[in-house]
């Protein structure tokens with residue numbers, strides 16, 4: 001390759017047209033299979049999935065969760081054909097989960113097993129899979145198969161651990177939290193662990209009338225919760241502990257008597273060591289508390305700090321960077337005590353929030369007590385500790401002048417150039433543009449890109465591509481998209497190590513929806529450069545390099561990306577399908593006269609000749 005910082009990968013498939021069918025679509029010469037749909041038992045304690053919704057909470061605790069989202073493949077024994085798939089389960093479809101939907105009586109949940117099943121359908125699955133005769137299969141009963149659910153006890157580390165802010169009746173020392181919820185995007189680390197990101201967790205907690213500043217800022221309701229779990233107040237103490245913990249209204253004399261701090265244990269990046277059976281998940285508070293979408297590391301260099309980027313997915317929210325205090329030691333990539341390596345790089349460091357300046361430069365604004373605020377003071381005028389800043393991360397970011405973005409979703413880093421890309425999925429409430437979010441009523445979203453500067457506080461940025469319908473006017477279709485790559489609402493985003501970037505959509509706008517279901521596109525984002533070797537955004541000259549590779553079935557969102565080390569198997573997730581899948585052949589269309597219980601599932605895409613995907 002002429003430029004060392006640029007991938008020389010070439011896409012070698014024709015962009016496929018959009019599709020509006022109840023099957024997945026892949027390019028000619030490719031095939032797709034369904035793997036580990038919701039409810040697949042992981043071990044002997046889970047019964048076979050029933051199509052009438054009668055599986056129990058116990059079954060669900062031992063089976064694949066619902067609404068697959070972020071995902072990563074961890075090879076076993078350096079194999080390309082055997083590994084652990086870690087899968088996020090973001091939320092639940094109550095009608096599909098139960099025989100007749102949820103039981104709610106006068107606004108109260110009444111059936112213990114039903115609510116437990118809902119909690120158990122959330123979280124993360126770790127599942128061992130292997131390739132057998134060109135088909136990926138789950139390894140039944142493998143000791144590494146396991147679930148982390150909305151009820152699993154986890155450790156908390158970083159600045160908030162062992163502080164009064166995390167003390168509850170259940171955690172008198174303030175060092176544990178129960179469950180991980182609304183696990184949307186994901187990440188992984190250079191030392192071989194999985195990162196799961198807690199996104200819309202505020203919706204699971206309620207505080208009736210005594211809301212704290214962080215609860216108000218982050219959106220904890222003063223009325224009720226998404227699934228009303230907190231209303232299942234049993235008489236037995238253990239039930240009380242299990243469900244009323246979602247009501248964080250103070251009820252006792254002090255924090256150790258009630259659950260006022262229960263929500264403080266949520267909103268984090270959570271680290272899991274997939275390779276160690278029975279290992280506890282660890283919540284990394286140093287990376288901030290907000291609605292985390294994804295978490296990606298910048299390219300690591302021996303002797304330099306490790307950085308992570310993360311977006312807060314909500315309208316007008318921010319983009320964050322965490323920089324470790326410790327400097328990267330390349331030997332840490334191969335240690336067996338992976339969570340201790342995580343302690344080293346993820347518990348101490350500096351959290352920054354992004355300000356995008358109009359001239360294409362940017363500033364990473366640190367969130368520390370002595371950080372300058374826009375009113376001329378410092379954050380110490382508003383917060384009494386770093387822990388307090390972290391607890392209300394977006395509230396602190398408001399005060400230092402961060403740039404409100406159009407819903408930051410996933411981030412991905414180019415393995416060659418180190419450039420970071422982030423999807424800004426849409427923001428129909430924007431009435432005033434800024435240079436980084438220039439479109440008002442941004443229905444179609446865009447992808448922004450930045451490069452780190454010489455100092456930790458500096459970066460430069462541009463907009464890589466604007467989503468749009470192909471027939472949009474020039475102001476709408478700013479990237480010159482055509483029928484073969486029009487898209488809207490970019491969401492999932494990932495690079496593979498060849499330098500191919502994969503863009504997934506979660507679209508809700510008619511202009512593109514009437515042409516195609518949600519999709520995944522591919523691009524090698526370095527085909528054109530200016531005189532100073534800056535990559536140029538997708539334009540009419542190079543937009544042919546953005547190609548549609550995959551289209552999902554009706555009603556779904558395409559999300560989560562994983563790839564085997566030999567690039568011969570790509571894994572994507574189909575979330576909230578309307579009626580799919582009919583069979584384990586993902587390309588087989590569901591008969592329209594069959595009313596099915598839909599199942600989120602992973603889809604594995606392979607080439608018919610077994611060759612590498614995409615090139």
Ligand code: FEO
Pocket residue numbers: 090184185199293313409
């Ligand atoms: Fe769960 Fe922001 O998508």
Ligand code: CA
Pocket residue numbers: 184185293409491492506559
């Ligand atoms: Ca998403």
Ligand code: CA
Pocket residue numbers: 409425491506
């Ligand atoms: Ca989305």
Ligand code: CA
Pocket residue numbers: 090506557575
């Ligand atoms: Ca989703």
